[in-house]
Amino acid sequence: MCTFVDMSPKSSASLKGGTNPKISEATVSRLPAYFRALSQLADAQQIRVSSEELAALTGVSSAMLRKDLSHLGSYGTRGVGYDVEFLRYQISREMGLNHDWSVVIVGVGNLGRALAHYGGFGSRGFRVVALVDADQTLIGTKVKCGAEGKTVELLVHALSDLEEVIKETNARLGVVATPEQSAQAVCDRLVKAGIRSVLNFAPVYLTVPEGVDVRKVDLASELQILAFHEQRKAV
Amino acid sequence: MCTFVDMSPKSSASLKGGTNPKISEATVSRLPAYFRALSQLADAQQIRVSSEELAALTGVSSAMLRKDLSHLGSYGTRGVGYDVEFLRYQISREMGLNHDWSVVIVGVGNLGRALAHYGGFGSRGFRVVALVDADQTLIGTKVKCGAEGKTVELLVHALSDLEEVIKETNARLGVVATPEQSAQAVCDRLVKAGIRSVLNFAPVYLTVPEGVDVRKVDLASELQILAFHEQRKAV
DNA sequence: GACGATTTGTGCTTTTTTGCACAAATGTGT
DNA sequence: ACACATTTGTGCAAAAAAGCACAAATCGTC
Ligand SMILES: NC(=O)c1ccc[n+]([C@@H]2O[C@H](COP(=O)([O-])OP(=O)(O)OC[C@H]3O[C@@H](n4cnc5c(N)ncnc54)[C@H](O)[C@@H]3O)[C@@H](O)[C@H]2O)c1
Ligand SMILES: NC(=O)c1ccc[n+]([C@@H]2O[C@H](COP(=O)([O-])OP(=O)(O)OC[C@H]3O[C@@H](n4cnc5c(N)ncnc54)[C@H](O)[C@@H]3O)[C@@H](O)[C@H]2O)c1
Numbered sequence: 191m192c193t194f195v196d197m198s199p200k201s202s203a204s205l206k207g208g209t210n211p212k213i214s215e216a217t218v219s220r221l222p223a224y225f226r227a228l229s230q231l232a233d234a235q236q237i238r239v240s241s242e243e244l245a246a247l248t249g250v251s252s253a254m255l256r257k258d259l260s261h262l263g264s265y266g267t268r269g270v271g272y273d274v275e276f277l278r279y280q281i282s283r284e285m286g287l288n289h290d291w292s293v294v295i296v297g298v299g300n301l302g303r304a305l306a307h308y309g310g311f312g313s314r315g316f317r318v319v320a321l322v323d324a325d326q327t328l329i330g331t332k333v334k335c336g337a338e339g340k341t342v343e344l345l346v347h348a349l350s351d352l353e354e355v356i357k358e359t360n361a362r363l364g365v366v367a368t369p370e371q372s373a374q375a376v377c378d379r380l381v382k383a384g385i386r387s388v389l390n391f392a393p394v395y396l397t398v399p400e401g402v403d404v405r406k407v408d409l410a411s412e413l414q415i416l417a418f419h420e421q422r423k424a425v
Numbered sequence: 426m427c428t429f430v431d432m433s434p435k436s437s438a439s440l441k442g443g444t445n446p447k448i449s450e451a452t453v454s455r456l457p458a459y460f461r462a463l464s465q466l467a468d469a470q471q472i473r474v475s476s477e478e479l480a481a482l483t484g485v486s487s488a489m490l491r492k493d494l495s496h497l498g499s500y501g502t503r504g505v506g507y508d509v510e511f512l513r514y515q516i517s518r519e520m521g522l523n524h525d526w527s528v529v530i531v532g533v534g535n536l537g538r539a540l541a542h543y544g545g546f547g548s549r550g551f552r553v554v555a556l557v558d559a560d561q562t563l564i565g566t567k568v569k570c571g572a573e574g575k576t577v578e579l580l581v582h583a584l585s586d587l588e589e590v591i592k593e594t595n596a597r598l599g600v601v602a603t604p605e606q607s608a609q610a611v612c613d614r615l616v617k618a619g620i621r622s623v624l625n626f627a628p629v630y631l632t633v634p635e636g637v638d639v640r641k642v643d644l645a646s647e648l649q650i651l652a653f654h655e656q657r658k659a660v
Numbered sequence: 661g662a663c664g665a666t667t668t669g670t671g672c673t674t675t676t677t678t679g680c681a682c683a684a685a686t687g688t689g690t
Numbered sequence: 691a692c693a694c695a696t697t698t699g700t701g702c703a704a705a706a707a708a709g710c711a712c713a714a715a716t717c718g719t720c
Contacts, residue, residue, distance in 0.1 A: 201694095207633060208506040214676070214677075215676090215677095216676075216677060216678085217652075217677095218650055218652060218653055219646075221644065221649070221653070222643065222646035222650065223630070223643070223646065225649070226628055226629075226645075226646075227630075240696090240697065240698090241698070242697085246703070247630060248630050249630040251653075251678080251679070253678085253679060253680075253681095254677090254678065254679080254699095255678095256697090256698060256699065256700085257678090257699080257700075259698095259699090259701055260698085260700070264698085264699070266697080266698050266699080267685085267686065267687090267697085267698075268684070268685040268686050268687090268696080268697055268698040268699075269685065269686035269687055269688095269696045269697050269698075270686065270693080270696080270697070271698080272688070272698090285649055285652060285653045285656070286652050286653060286655065286656030287479050287649065287652065291648070291652050291655075293648070300538070300539040300542045300543055301539050301543070303535075303539070304535040304536050304538070304539040304598060305644070307535045308535055308536070308644075310628065310645060311645055311648070314645040314648075314649065315648075315649065315652065316645065316648050317427075359441075360464060362655055363648060363651055363652065363655070374692075386655065386658060387651040387652070387654065387655045388651075389644075389647055389648060389651060393461055394546065395458070395462075395482060395483050395484040395717085401471075401658070403651055403654050403655070405650060405651055407644065407647060408457065408458070408461075409455035409540070409543075409624075409642065410457065410461075410546055410549040410551065411454075411458065411461075412624055412640050412642060413528070413546070413549075413550075413551050413598060413624060414456070414460070414520055414522065414549065414550065415453055415457065415458040415525070415640060416519045416598055416622040416624060416638055416640055417520060417521050417522065417526050417550065417551075417598065417621075418453055418456070418521060418523065418620070419453075419622065419638050420526075420597055420598070420621065420622045420638070421520070421521030423621060423636070430677075449706070449707075449708090450707095451706075451707060451708085452707095475666090475668090476667075476668070477667085486709070487667095488708085488709060488710070488711090489707090489708065489709075491667090491668060491670085492669080492708085494668095494669090494711095495670070499668085499669070501668050501669080502667085502668075502715080502716065502717090503665080503666080503667055503668040503669075503714070503715040503716050503717095504666045504667050504668075504715065504716035504717055504718095505667070505668085505715095505716065505717070506666095506667070506668080507664080507668090556669055568661085578661065583714080627678080634663065
C-alpha cells in the first residue's frame with residue numbers, strides 16, 4: 191500500500207489535486223492501462239518513465255497520453271518525464287484504487303467460476319467477497335477464490351440471500367454472470383440491494399435506474415467485430 | 426442458415442448492397458448488439474421491428490440506430506419499420522457471419538476453459554476448433570467444447586504444434602488466454618502462423634505487424650472504470 | 661385517390677475525441 | 691551564468707461521433 195505525502199507544490203494549491211470535476215470518458219477508459227503499465231515498471235524497479243515510453247507500452251500516442259495525464263494534474267517534470275511510483279499512486283488515488291473494492295459475483299458457472307479463481311484482481315484493487323447462484327446443487331458448495339498466495343474458499347450463497355450477503359460483505363460492485371434470461375432480474379435485485387455499479391457478461395442490454403452504471407462485456411461481439419474486419423481483408 | 430434472395434431494388438443497384446467502403450468503427454462496434462437483438466426477436470417470431478423498439482433493446486438512441494443501419498443500405502420501410510429476418514440477414518452478411526468462423530484458443534486455464542465450454546458462440550457464428558497449451562499435464566487431455574446440443578471433445582495440443590494445428594483446422598481467429606508473460610510470444614506465433622485477428626485477454630498491449638487486428642478484453646480495467654465512477658458518486 | 665398517422669433516411673449542428681506543433685520548463689555541461 | 695538538449699503541458703485544428711429535426715416515403719382509411 192502506497193503512503194505518499196503529496197509534496198507537489200501544484201497539487202495542494204490547484205484544483206486538479208483533488209477530485210477533478212471533469213475527466214473525459216475516453217480518458218477514464220485508458221487510465222487502467224496506464225496504471226497497469228506503471229505497476230509493471232515499478233515491479234521492474236524503474237524509477238522514471240517518459241510519455242513516449244509509457245505510450246508505447248499501452249498502445250496510445252504520446253500526445254494523447256500526456257493530455258490524459260494532464261487532466262489529473264501536472265505530475266511530470268519537463269525534460270525528465272514522470273516518476274513511476276508517484277504517477278502510479280496519483281492514478282490509483284484518482285480512480286479510487288487506494289482501497290480494495292468488494293465484488294459480488296452472481297452466477298457461478300463457467301465464467302463466474304473462472305472469474306472467482308482468477309488471481310489477478312487482487313493486485314488491481316478488487317476482492318471477490320461473495321458468490322451467489324440459483325442452482326440448488328451449487329448452493330452451499332465451496333469455491334476456491336484467488337490465486338497462489340492468497341486463496342480463500344468462498345461459500346456459494348442462495349439467490350434468496352442476495353440482499354443479506356451484500357449487506358454483510360459490503361459489496362459495492364456486482365458482476366452478472368448468469369444466463370441471459372435471468373440477467374435483467376438479477377440486475378434488478380442487485381440494484382434494489384444497493385449496488386450501483388454492475389459488470390454484465392450476459393449478452394443483453396440491462397435497463398437500470400439513473401445513477402446506476404452498467405458496463406457490458408460481450409465476448410461474442412468482440413469476435414464478431416474481428417470477423418468483420420477479417421472479412422474486409424480478404425477483399 | 427438463411428438463404429435470402431436480395432429483392433430490394435436499391436441494393437442491387439446501389440453500391441451499398443455490396444461491401445461498403447466505409448462503415449465507421451463506432452457503428453461496427455454496435456452491429457453485434459443489433460444482430461443479437463434481432464436474433465432474439467426472430468426466435469420470438471416477431472416479423473417487424475421499429476428503430477425505436479430495436480434501439481430500446483440495445484441501449485442506443487433510435488436516431489443513432491437508424492444512421493448505423495443506413496450505412497449498410499436502405500433496408501427499412503418508412504412508416505413500417507424493418508423486417509426482422511431480412512435485417513438480421515443483412516447484418517450477418519455485412520459482418521461475415523453467414524459462414525462460421527474457426528477459432529483457436531491458446532491457453533486452456535480458467536478462462537480458456539470457460540470460453541471452450543461456452544455454448545453461446547455457436548449461435549453467433551463461431552466454432553472453437555482447436556485448443557493449445559504449454560502445460561505438459563494438459564496436453565493430450567480432452568476438453569468438452571460447446572453446450573447442450575452440440576458438444577464436441579477437443580484435444581489440447583502442444584504449443585509446438587501451433588502452426589500445424591492452425592493449418593489443419595483452418596482457424597482464422599486466435600484467442601490469447603495465457604498469462605501476461607507469454608501473451609506477446611504467443612501472439613507473435615499466431616501471427617507467424619497466418620492469424621490476422623486476435624482477441625487478447627491478457628492485460629498487456631500486444632504489438633503486431635500492420636494488417637493484424639488485436640482486440641483486448643481487460644476485465645480488471647472494466648471493474649476499475651466502474652470503481653472510478655462509483656467513487657465519484659460518493660462525493 | 662386524397663389524407664392523416666407513422667416511421668425511415670439524412671442534412672446539419674453540436675459535442676467529443678484525436679492529432680499537431682510548439683512554447684515553457686527542467687537538467688546538463690561548459 | 692548561459693547555451694543546449696530534452697520532454698512536458700497545452701492551444702488550436704482536424705476528425706469522428708452523437709444528436710436534432712424534418713422531408714420523404716409508406717400504410718390504412720375514408
Ligand atoms: N463462458 C463464457 O466463456 C462466456 C462467453 C461469453 C458470454 N458468456 C455469458 O456469460 C454468462 C454466463 O456464462 P456461463 O458460461 O458461465 O454459463 P453457465 O450456464 O455455465 O453458468 C450460469 C450460472 O448461472 C446460474 N444461474 C442461472 N440463473 C440464475 C439466477 N437467476 N440467479 C443466479 N444464478 C443463476 C446457473 O446456476 C449457472 O451456475 C452467460 O450469459 C453467457 O452468455 C459466457
Ligand atoms: N480468469 C479470469 O477470470 C481472468 C480475468 C481477467 C484476465 N484474465 C487473464 O486471462 C489470462 C488467462 O487467465 P487464466 O485465469 O485462465 O490463467 P490460468 O493460469 O488459469 O491459465 C493460463 C493457461 O495458459 C497456459 N500457458 C502458459 N504459458 C503458455 C504459453 N506460452 N503457451 C500456451 N499456453 C500457455 C498455462 O498452462 C495455463 O493453462 C491471463 O492473462 C489473465 O490475466 C483472466
